Amino acid sequence: MRYVIAIIRPERLDAVKLELQQVEVNRLTVSPVSGYGAQKGHLEVYRALEFEVNLLEKIKLEIAVNDNFIQPTIEAIQKGARTGEKGEIGDGKIFVFPLEDVVRISTGETGSEAI
């Protein structure tokens, strides 16, 4: 089992969800996050006062998958989150972790059954 965390652009969320459904990954946790990396910040102006904003809004996805689903999941996120054909700086990253165990709270099932 693997645990996937992906940071993507907020505007690509729907496309990523669609791609994940295509490969039958139908479980997903989403949270709004902010951070910075290679993509530069932007300028905001409030009453003629300029603010350099370098924390950018991103979306964090968290998905737990069985081993046979990991490759399709990574490909689906990549496909959905990429801007244009070639992709751009700021499209995000995907992190993959080994996952020790999963427990379904309602039934008590564990391991790959519970995913």
Added chain:
Amino acid sequence: MTFVAADTAWVLISSALVLFMLPGLALFYGGMVRRKNVLSSMMHSFVVMGLMAVLWVVIGYSLAFGTGNNFVGGFEHLFLKGIDHNSMTGTIPTYAFIAFQGMFAIITPALISGAVVGRIKFKSYIVFITLWSLIVYSPVCHWVWGGGFLTGEALDFAGGTVVHVTSGMSALALLVFLGKRRGYGVDAIKPHNVTLTLLGTGLLWFGWFGFNAGSALAADKIAALAFMTTFIAPAAAGLSWMVTEWIGKGKPTALGFATGILAGLVAITPAAGFVSPMAAIIIGLSAGFICYKAVMLKGRFGYDDSLDVFGVHGVGGITGALLTGVFVTVGGTGLLLGNSHQLLLQFEGVIITIVYAVICTLAIGFVIDKTMGIKVSVSEENIGLDQTQHGEKGYNF
């Protein structure tokens, strides 16, 4: 004079319109502060509806409109003594006049709060505005409208000097004791919800029709003129701020457009019933540009007039009061018609008001600061005033 029903109806409606500016101001200011101070900032505009209303009928009205002397009204109307439902002021019942003027006494101290958000003790704010209302507002109101030494000299249709110069200058003076918000100029202290501010701008404009057109104290031609200029000047000012900012900073911001509208409302206030709609366009365009430049001064001089009370009300009020002396063509003559003396009188009124408001504010601020303290502690400021002063939060989720 005889009772006129239409005049009475219009002044009563206008009074309600002016009171409606308070929630407008609360939204306008509330949207611009950080979320931890939203209720505290809005409460500054709400508590005056209780405090100033009671203070006005108990003593404020008498100090402003009692006979008294050239400087301040007397005590003959303490607790509204000598006035009943049969009393008349011009063509309207005195009660209608007291209510209308009371709304002005309510909103003026609330304007000051924008400069000191996020760091003034609520208790000290209450004491400050109470003393300020009695020592600054009522006397200046008496000078200009109540038979004092500026009555019939400096023209002020609806409160350019009485309301906006007094509050704008006092806001700046009060900063001597309150200083900057922690992190000012280091952290990005940004508005937490500009949409509230835009809605507040709309409510303020709506209420301002009562503020200015109601100041005719009659449902007459002058009221219609004041309504027109209150309609046109803010429109022009919003546009001029937007264009100035667009050229200067590259973007036409919504907050900038809204601030421009407010600057135009402030600047047309002293002029509303005295100038033509075409003059209102010029006053509005000037106010948008001048207040934009004034707001940028704080960056240069490093003071923290948090929501630009000085930049918009102080500078906008002075601009309007002086331009009234230039453009007055109705009920008087100004520079435009060759009467340079009026401009001199306007200048005199503004200078005297500035000096008086600043000195009194410094004195009141000094006494409060030395006795009860005026600024919250560092940790209270960090946590936010909603939680530390009021024990609640604006947003729970």
